[in-house]
Amino acid sequence: MKKFSQFTTKKPTGDQKKPEDGLKNDLILRAARGEETERAPVWVMRQAGRYLPEFRELREKHEFFECCRTPALACEITMQPIRRYAGLLDAAIIFSDILVIPQAMGMEVEMLPQKGPSFPDPLKEPSDVERLRKKVDVEKELGYVFEAIKLTRTALQGEVPLIGFCGAPWTLMAYMIEGGGSRTFEKAKRWLFQYREQALELLERIADVCIDFLVGQVKAGAQLLQVFDSWAGELSPHDFRTFALPYLRKIASGVRDALSRTSTPSVPLICFARGALGHSLPEVAKSGYDVVALDWQVEPQVARRVVELAMSGQAGSFKKAAGENECSHRVALQGNLDPTVLYAGHDAIEREVDRMCRARKGGFGGKGAWICNLGHGITPGVDPEAMRFFLKCVHKHSREVASSKDEE
Numbered sequence: 001m002k003k004f005s006q007f008t009t010k011k012p013t014g015d016q017k018k019p020e021d022g023l024k025n026d027l028i029l030r031a032a033r034g035e036e037t038e039r040a041p042v043w044v045m046r047q048a049g050r051y052l053p054e055f056r057e058l059r060e061k062h063e064f065f066e067c068c069r070t071p072a073l074a075c076e077i078t079m080q081p082i083r084r085y086a087g088l089l090d091a092a093i094i095f096s097d098i099l100v101i102p103q104a105m106g107m108e109v110e111m112l113p114q115k116g117p118s119f120p121d122p123l124k125e126p127s128d129v130e131r132l133r134k135k136v137d138v139e140k141e142l143g144y145v146f147e148a149i150k151l152t153r154t155a156l157q158g159e160v161p162l163i164g165f166c167g168a169p170w171t172l173m174a175y176m177i178e179g180g181g182s183r184t185f186e187k188a189k190r191w192l193f194q195y196r197e198q199a200l201e202l203l204e205r206i207a208d209v210c211i212d213f214l215v216g217q218v219k220a221g222a223q224l225l226q227v228f229d230s231w232a233g234e235l236s237p238h239d240f241r242t243f244a245l246p247y248l249r250k251i252a253s254g255v256r257d258a259l260s261r262t263s264t265p266s267v268p269l270i271c272f273a274r275g276a277l278g279h280s281l282p283e284v285a286k287s288g289y290d291v292v293a294l295d296w297q298v299e300p301q302v303a304r305r306v307v308e309l310a311m312s313g314q315a316g317s318f319k320k321a322a323g324e325n326e327c328s329h330r331v332a333l334q335g336n337l338d339p340t341v342l343y344a345g346h347d348a349i350e351r352e353v354d355r356m357c358r359a360r361k362g363g364f365g366g367k368g369a370w371i372c373n374l375g376h377g378i379t380p381g382v383d384p385e386a387m388r389f390f391l392k393c394v395h396k397h398s399r400e401v402a403s404s405k406d407e408e
Ligand SMILES: Cc1c2[nH]c(c1CCC(=O)O)Cc1[nH]c(c(CCC(=O)O)c1C)Cc1[nH]c(c(CCC(=O)O)c1C)Cc1[nH]c(c(C)c1CCC(=O)O)C2
Pocket: 044, 045, 046, 047, 048, 049, 050, 059, 064, 093, 094, 095, 096, 097, 098, 099, 111, 113, 115, 116, 117, 165, 181, 228, 230, 377
């Protein structure tokens, strides 16, 4: 089996450099490729968000999607946690939102204070899909994200890699039909059961936009990519494998193919299928991503074994089925502390981080291939100093575990 094929098959051309070039800290790239690291790299979903006073201050002056669409603002917000936690975060994630794809497809979305995203005119019946743009030109509709990525790469000066992202087709379709968040997802799920063919067609169309958008982000300078399937856990195992997983797979192979066709070096891909890993971790591990992100409802050591078992002896057939340019190294894990631990004070944070680090306590252990994160986004009420303490604990305890020989 060829090692790390997606990083070595194509030579960089033009001004496109290898992702490692000029980077002062490539810990997350090494962990994402399944390598052992001297400590776990760490970043946090929503690390630029409402828990930061500097973010709230900026939001008083600028509407949410104005922040997304103004590259200088998106860059500034992305940099806020990097500056505040200098030396403690191992990656930046571009400030944006998963709902920029429905907007690019022609839908209106607003961010309501206290309520979250809202679509004034959601899709009600399959005929409403006619309203969506047939062919989405991502340069035209989402070029502002690419600009923000370019600006941010300059601002970062190679301190840490920059993560790009998008929402997964099922999660985006759910928002487009529900018109916002939902407790039961009855409108979106009705489509799956009543209009199966049209639902599959819509998912396909969204996946095509995701691929173009992610490829554009890499070309603009994103050094890793994460796909957020935040509502994966709302589906039964069968429906997850019918309506979510095939599109997660399509995105991974579509992005790798498109990058290799244009001789652009590939980047590690992270899949976050929240709530679906209890039933489908082996399938997600085999779906073509370099990293599987765990929510806090999966025990890291169990996940390690399940993923290793799923990949053992399967690599050949998996590679053959999925094409040449696949993830062919040890699949890495990301996660997965319960975000509410950050409310519980220093003793609890340190104890829970230590537990997450230690294999014998069910945690990730010291053998690398682990990117530390929370199991979901950091919540608005967290004290920024609790976040700092969390990051310090991850550095300390994961380093301790990585250097101790008798841990596992
Ligand atoms: C489901 C989802 C959305 N957006 C996103 C997801 C997937 C991740 C997840 O499951 O949480 C992804 C997202 N949203 C945001 C980012 C930026 C990068 C980061 O720091 O992680 C990312 C990666 C900024 C944001 N997106 C949003 C905010 C806060 C909104 C505000 O400033 O008013 C931020 C910083 C708004 C948003 N956007 C969305 C919701 C449900 C909300 C409201 C809830 C909330 O506020 O947390 C849709």
